[in-house]
Amino acid sequence: MAEEILYLTELLGLKVYDLRRRPLGRVRDAVLVPRLHPVRVDRYLVAGGGGYVWLYVRHDQVARITLDGIYLSDELLVPYHADEYALRLVRDVLDQQIIDARGRKVVRVTDITFEIRQEAGHDVLHVLEVDIGMRAVLRRLLQGWVPRRWIRKLQRRVPPNSIRWELCNIVEPDPQRRLRLNISMEPLEQMHPADLADIVEELSPEDREAIIEAIDTEVAAEALSEMDPETQAQIIESLDAGKAADILEEMAPDEAADVLGELEEETSEEILEEMESAPKAEVEELLEYDENTAGGLMNTEFIAVHEDATVADAVEALRQRQDLVDSINTVFIIDSDDRLRAALPVGRLFLAKPSAKVTELVREDDEVIRTNTGAPASRVLELFDKYNLLTLPVVDEEERLAGVITADDIISVLRGR
DSSP, X not given: OOOSEEEHHHHTTOEEEOTTSOEEEEEEEEEEOTTTOSSBEEEXXXXXGGGTEEEEEEGGGEEEEETTEEEESOOOOEEOOOOTXXXXXXXXXXXXXXXXXTTTEEEEOOEEEEEEEEEXXXXXXXXXXXXXXXXXXXXXXXXXXXXXXXXXXHHTTSOOOEEEGGGEEEOOSOHHHHHHHTOOOHHHHTSOHHHHHHHHHHSOHHHHHHHHHHSOHHHHHHHHXXXXXXXXXXXXXXXXXXXHHHHHHHSXXXXXXXXXXXXXXXXXXXXXXXXXXXXXXXXXXXXTSOTTBHHHHOBSOOOEEETTOBHHHHHHHHHHTGGGTTTOOEEEEEOTTOBEEEEEEHHHHTTSOTTSBGGGGOOTTOOOOOEETTOBHHHHXXXXXXXXXXXXXXEOTTSBEEEEEEHHHHHHHHHTO
């Protein structure tokens, strides 16, 4: 009975026979070329001449693939040559870490399962899944010592543990090479940033850099925001200044400032030079504050309207900052000198007439709990705890609104303790 599947551990060392059934050599690797076909083995790397001659066998030169050997239909083989677009499964995948996009975790490949198919009268191998469990470990331990068919019988007692190939993203240390291979990062980019952050934090520094370099800049910024400060700094430091600046521009200014604050001054300045002027100015302003003060905790993403503004003006201001809709719960009212006058819950705006003045919505018992930029972090925590705040405005020496501290910022502080 013809086999329907073949494992990489079985393929390795398999004899290759010419048209007269004479052995030409043994298989040393299987090669995918994702640009040509995402799952079909394009060619086999065969060592002949006592192991001194390395040849390529194309998939359409193979007549039959069995557990006993590979039988050719064409003997016009070519010498092995390096190919930057080729993914060698033994060299590049076996024993490497991969990302299981379905399970949202990092795993190590212990074997690869192929499906044997027929194409134009030839047997070809399609990558079916990667094996990550004890069954694959058993195969590897016994390969070469026990006949292949016996191993297959023995492994039936061990439950399989594998991941479909299309659900895996390869962690390729060389970003240039991965991009040329055109391996999709889409499954990673569709993950929740917190899940992606968990995966990236499990990787080696080289792999972290490779992933962050390859995925969309906005996704990278969101994932980076979910990581601990030390990891954030390590990743940003590993990137070139331009790429690092692009990612930091996508982050909230206070988060970007926190990351830069963890870097060497020279590195931080180099990245700042690459940033666009608007986010750069906000980040530089925040970097002037001690990280253990209200100024160091605050962010500059808030909405403030003049005390003469109408409800319609305030709603328009909200529309202009749709990027903040998920986090904004308060609109601040300031005077002509930018001094903080009142804080207005967003909900009140939608219950009032558009022509009403925002000051008309402020109640007599409304009190604006505030702090100043130099207040210690302990005082900020005390205010949040005492008044059950969601947002705390921060003012400078002249009572001008400088920033806000949100409950999310406080959670980050508490997690860091």
